Amino acid sequence: MLLEKNIPHEFVNDLPQGEIARQANPMxxxxxxxxxxxxxxxxxxVIADYADALNDNPVLIPRSDVKARLRVKRWEAxxxxxxxxxxxVRTERIRDVDRQDAATLELHNRAISNALDYAALLLGKNEWCEGKSITLADLALASALVYLDLRQPERDWRGAYPDLAAWFGKMSKRQSVIAASA
Ligand SMILES: N[C@@H](CCC(=O)N[C@@H](CS)C(=O)NCC(=O)O)C(=O)O
Structure with missing residues (x-):
């Protein structure tokens, strides 16, 4: 959001539970x-909402169209x-194999699969997740897929959803996505 809206900032790549992460967030x-x-x-x-309110170049969360705003926020969810x-799934998989909980893995892997089904259906052959230009919906989905590729490279979601793959290929070339994924 900050990169897409050209909002000056310093990017600090701290680990979860790292010193800066704990300073910034009690959790x-x-x-x-x-x-x-x-x-x-x-x-x-909350960060995305704040960032979007800082300028209108571009507006990434619709302001006046309440239903469009709702659709974008639902994509984000x-x-x-x-x-x-x-x-x-990642937290479970890094445990010793005999301590991994199969039901938890199944529940969350199924949630991911169902969410991908839903995303692919909603996107269809559209250029953007919502409306006629980029929104938070595209940035949130691209972020999730970058993370999914990192943690579950074996999941062949591109094979199952070629239109979603084409959309992601285009998103992956955006400077903001390249920089935020580094
Ligand atoms: N709903 C939160 C989720 C944040 C989140 O769970 N981040 C993970 C990234 S791996 C984390 O920091 N986990 C460390 C922990 O929960 O201790 C958001 O969208 O910011």
């Missing part, structure tokens, strides 16, 4: 945003749901 989670006056903002949806479940 130690990333991402967090620390304002110039020291005020700490956390949870990506879907994308965050994919990322949250991918984090749970």
């Amino acid at each position: 130690g989670r990333i991402p967090s945003l620390i304002l110039d006056d020291g005020f700490c903002v956390f949870d990506s949806s 879907l994308a965050d749901g994919i990322a949250d479940s991918a984090v749970v």
Whole structure:
């Protein structure tokens, strides 16, 4: 959001529960945003909302069309749901094999699969997730898929959803996505 809207900032790549992450968020989670006056903002949806309000170039969360705004926020929830479940699966998989909980893995892998089905259906052959230009919906979904590729490279979602793959291929070339994925 900050890169797409050309909002000057310093990007700090700290680990979850790292020193800066814990300073910024009592739960130690990333991402967090620390304002110039020291005020700490956390949870990506709160950060995205704030960032979008800072300027109109471009507007990434619709302002006046309440239903369009709702659709974008629902995309965001879907994308965050994919990322949250991918984090749970990752947390489970790094345990010793005999301590991994098969039901948890199944529940969250199924949630990811169902969310991808839903995303592919909603996107269809459209150029953007919502409307006729980029919004938070595209950025949130791209972020979730970048994370999914990192943690579950074996998941062949591109084969299952070629239109979603084509959309992601285009998103992946955006400077903001390249920079934020580094
Ligand atoms: N709903 C939050 C999720 C943030 C989140 O769970 N981040 C993970 C990234 S791996 C984290 O920091 N986990 C560390 C922990 O929960 O201790 C958001 O969208 O910002």
